[in-house]
Amino acid sequence: xxxxxxxxxxxxxxxxxxxxxxxxxxxxxxxxxxxxxxxxxxxxxxxxxxxxxxxxxxxxxxxxxxxxxxxxxxxxxxxxxxxxxxxxxxxxxxxxx
Amino acid sequence: xxxxxxxxxxxxxxxxxxxxxxxxxxxxxxxxxxxxxxxxxxxxxxxxxxxxxxxxxxxxxxxxxxxxxxxxxxxxxxxxxxxxxxxxxxxxxxxxxxxxxxxxxxxxxxxxxxxxxxxxxxxxxxxxxxxxxxxxxxxxxxxxxxxxxxxxxxxxxxxxxxxxxxxxxxxxxxxxxxxxxxxxxxxxxxxxxxxxxxxxxxxxxxxxxxxxxxxxxxxxxxxxxxxxxxxxxxxxxxxxxxxxxxxxxxxxxxxxxxxxxxxxxxxxxxxxx
Numbered sequence: 001x002x003x004x005x006x007x008x009x010x011x012x013x014x015x016x017x018x019x020x021x022x023x024x025x026x027x028x029x030x031x032x033x034x035x036x037x038x039x040x041x042x043x044x045x046x047x048x049x050x051x052x053x054x055x056x057x058x059x060x061x062x063x064x065x066x067x068x069x070x071x072x073x074x075x076x077x078x079x080x081x082x083x084x085x086x087x088x089x090x091x092x093x094x095x096x097x
Numbered sequence: 098x099x100x101x102x103x104x105x106x107x108x109x110x111x112x113x114x115x116x117x118x119x120x121x122x123x124x125x126x127x128x129x130x131x132x133x134x135x136x137x138x139x140x141x142x143x144x145x146x147x148x149x150x151x152x153x154x155x156x157x158x159x160x161x162x163x164x165x166x167x168x169x170x171x172x173x174x175x176x177x178x179x180x181x182x183x184x185x186x187x188x189x190x191x192x193x194x195x196x197x198x199x200x201x202x203x204x205x206x207x208x209x210x211x212x213x214x215x216x217x218x219x220x221x222x223x224x225x226x227x228x229x230x231x232x233x234x235x236x237x238x239x240x241x242x243x244x245x246x247x248x249x250x251x252x253x254x255x256x257x258x259x260x261x262x263x264x265x266x267x268x269x270x271x272x273x274x275x276x277x278x279x280x281x282x283x284x285x286x287x288x289x290x291x292x293x294x295x296x297x298x299x300x301x302x303x304x305x306x307x308x309x310x311x312x313x314x315x316x317x318x319x320x321x322x323x324x325x326x327x328x329x330x331x332x333x334x335x336x337x338x339x340x341x342x343x344x345x346x347x348x349x350x351x352x353x354x355x356x357x358x359x360x361x362x363x364x365x366x367x368x369x370x
Contacts, residue, residue, distance in 0.1 A: 015156075015159070019157075023329065027329060029321075030329065033321075043321055046322065049325060050149060050314070050321065053153060054307060054311060056155075056159070057152055057156075057303040057306070058307065061304060073171070079174045079175050079177070080174055082178045083304060086178070087181065089185060090309065091311055093312060094315040095315070097316060
């Protein structure tokens with residue numbers, strides 16, 4: 001088992017932090033929405049929580065890329081680049097809707 | 098949407114997350130039928146929420162250190178290329194498919210996977226030679242159940258790539274984790290032990306879901322309060338599923354998965370007729 005590099009550790013830290021902030025926003029937003037369903041702020045908080053959650057898999061891809069580059073595993077780098085390109089296409093298509 | 102319904106969705110999310118974490122399939126396959134058939138949400142909304150919860154389950158597994166030796170990220174990312182392509186294609190075309198077609202597709206997919214799991218109850222797919230080489234896409238990990246190091250090699254990778262493409266398409270179409278197809282397929286046909294297949298799948302299905310979830314979100318198919326309730330339930334349940342998954346016997350995991358899939362298949366078939 002190869003040790004984790006510094007960049008991977010940083011990305012993992014950010015990934016865990018983003019997931020936790022997302023969960024906290026969902027808890028706060030849901031509680032707020034249940035108390036005052038008509039409040040715009042509650043829905044905005046929920047929206048922020050859901051969007052942050054969707055960022056987590058992207059960070060996972062980034063972390064894998066950092067690991068593959070450190071290990072000079074170029075086949076792995078290539079597959080990760082292909083996955084990243086497909087995710088970029090998804091975001092582009094979604095932004096056009 | 099009443100507080101009672103929100104509470105029910107949190108509980109359903111917890112159950113789905115537990116099963117998802119346990120079996121590495123994301124939980125969407127249980128939650129989407131529940132949200133649509135029991136809560137009465139439109140199928141497109143249930144699918145959008147299902148995808149978001151798959152990302153939630155996957156995030157928990159990816160952050161959990163105990164599952165790392167089981168995760169074969171090299172194999173997972175390789176299969177993620179066709180899976181993401183399938184999910185993206187599905188999210189683009191799914192709005193044009195009628196619900197009845199989706200019901201039949203759901204019933205068919207879950208039934209086939211249930212049969213595959215039941216026919217593979219005794220198959221272990223492992224090499225008990227510690228010195229054996231796992232090859233480029235194989236792996237090794239310590240298994241508490243047998244008390245020894247497990248080494249496995251992968252076979253039929255082109256077949257796994259085709260299954261992953263279909264799994265990604267099914268994921269994007271039905272709003273479920275692609276693991277429902279990937280886990281049995283790479284276990285049964287590619288020689289990856291069930292626990293390693295489930296752990297690997299649980300990490301990468303979040304990426305598959307991320308290839309279609311933003312499109313559902315942009316279409317307005319993610320109902321925020323219901324999605325938040327489902328995700329919070331899933332985050333709680335998947336931690337328990339992950340803990341239990343390391344202790345349960347593989348045979349029982351396969352039987353549980355097959356039974357649940359058969360029940361889901363029947364419920365959608367009834368709905369389609």
